Every structure is written in structure tokens, then in C-alpha cells.
Amino acid sequence: MVELKLEHRDLDAAIVRLQLDPDADELAVKRLKKRKLQLKDCIAKMESSLIPDEPA
Template identity: 45%
Template sequence: MDQEDLRHKLLSLVEEHHDLHTAIEAFSEDANGFDQLKIQRLKKRKLGLKDQISRLKAMMVPDIIA
């Protein structure tokens, strides 16, 4: 992957992470008692996205030998 591909993938993952954050907040505030298992799955997916975002950011920064 070149830098442009990495940048597009990163933006996509950040957007999905933000959408999941918004959904989790909305479901958590729902007075109808939204399925806690579903919320846990969304949180797990969000955490996985965070890890992917971190890896992509690391790939975009060149190694610096100190």
C-alpha cells in the first residue's frame, strides 16, 4: 500500500470508529434497555478499529533511527 491508500483506509476507519461511538452512546442512553450483548459487541468492534487505526498510523510514520 502506498501512502495515499493508507490515508484513505485510515480516514475510513476513523469515520467508522466515530459512527460506532455515536451508536454506542445512543444505545446506552436508550430507556428501553437495549440489548447489553449488542452494546458489548459494538464496543469490541470499536476497540478493534482503534487497534487498526494505530497500526495504520505507525505504518505512515517512517522509522527514525536515533
């Protein structure tokens, strides 16, 4: 999970750099944002699976 969090952070930094570049490829930015969102969802699922279910 640590690797996923690092990749998520790195993607965030890459997106910021690309958005500052007026010549940046918008499609590349969108792809990075999509990957970042996929990582976020994956991390959230992994973290929620670590929390034990409470009996009703």
C-alpha cells in the same frame, strides 16, 4: 484510513445512543465496543506505519 475513522466515530455515537436506552441489548453494546476497539487498534497500526523508523 478515513473510512475506518468514520466508522469508529459512528460506532461511538451508536454506543452512546444504546447506553441511553434502558431497553438496549447489553450484548449488542459489548459487540459494538469490541468492534470500536478493533478499529482503534487498526487505525493506530496504520498511523504508526506511516511514521518512518528513526535510525538508532
